Amino acid sequence: MAQKDTVKSILNAAEELFSERGFAETSLRNITTKAGVNLAAVNYHFGSKKALIQAVFARFLTPFCEDLERELDAVQARLDGKVPELPGILMLLSQTALRAGHDSPRRLGIFMRLLGLAYTQGQGHLRRFLQKEYGPVFKAFMRLVTAATPELSDEDRFWRIHFMLGATVFTLSGADSLTAMAEHDLGKGSDIAQVVDKLIPFLASGLNAPHQAG
Amino acid sequence: MAQKDTVKSILNAAEELFSERGFAETSLRNITTKAGVNLAAVNYHFGSKKALIQAVFARFLTPFCEDLERELDAVQARLDGKVPELPGILMLLSQTALRAGHDSPRRLGIFMRLLGLAYTQGQGHLRRFLQKEYGPVFKAFMRLVTAATPELSDEDRFWRIHFMLGATVFTLSGADSLTAMAEHDLGKGSDIAQVVDKLIPFLASGLNAPHQAG
DNA sequence: TCTCGTTTTAAACGTATGTTTGAAACAGTT
């Protein structure tokens, strides 16, 4: 039980601190202090800081992707050849994501911030790791989206998917400060789940936009 | 001429390196080496690394915001009370932005990457600096958008503006790698200007989406 | 040509980082 506790508290501390400050700005001393373990524990249990970063992602993404894969298969089977509906796909994705941070909805925000960092911060090793590990599930998801948007050219669909990804990662990343801003500006805060609800019609409408301006 | 050259090459090197690796991951030694100047030059001319970061943003944003302010005033005058059109506003913004990196269109991508970093990376001093310095222009822009979307609730508009910001920053940030991906996946690359063209209908349609899913 | 303020330079400073080490503490087995 001792080992699991140490490993778990390191992962918890690292997840939170990385999401708050970024990877380079978070030292192993920050992490081990917050986790209440010895400094050397990270290198003992994970091998290096890079490996710890990957482990933080794996702990969230592996169950999430397994879950998503099951859901995608189920949808595919239920459809039985018919054309899937876009908002349904998006809601499936968002609900799987919300479920992945099962203990607290705040966890999804934390992880989105990490995902944003993975893109923006150097960390080439991370991008390679994510691609190798979770690329196939993403491709399966894309096949469904493609089936749901037959009228889009491959090029438009490619770019619009990334517009959607950007809107999602950016706003869910900053959900904490954005809801604080919303509360200050208009007296109405929101939690992550509500932001996701607002996000879906925006994304669905954007993806289906006419080719010209409108 | 000597001083201007040193300052300018430091800013050029810093802008590029920051955008590639982030702030914390880029050392003053990296910057001064790339710029071909002495290590101490940064602290001599800018005072500190933080001040250098702010200077990099100021060099891009100050002319851009002055230009944008002029354009906004011109639109306001031309309207003379009538309701402005959304796609027109977005195109005005994008064209002002493209003009800001006047020498090369790649510059806009670099700056968007920096803007993304400013949000994600710690750098509280940067957010405060940007807010103080460029907040008013953003508010003026928001007034126009509000006038162009009278049917939206303040809450929906708030969130959708940030969805738009996210889609823009994210995709223009990663425009280099994304166009490479597009080229690999579908044999068709794009430059920044073309991505912006694809972005506008997506954003306009998302902002005007019905409140429910659609 | 000499002078004085500005700019550049090489070297050092203090600090913080990721990692390694070797001994101590622990837990399970015989």
Place this chain on the structure above:
DNA sequence: AACTGTTTCAAACATACGTTTAAAACGAGA
């Protein structure tokens, strides 16, 4: 109770960082 493999611990290691310093080089005005 003694042994064994695993985990923790305090301390040290080498390295890289941002910043400072004091002297040298420079450039324009008298």
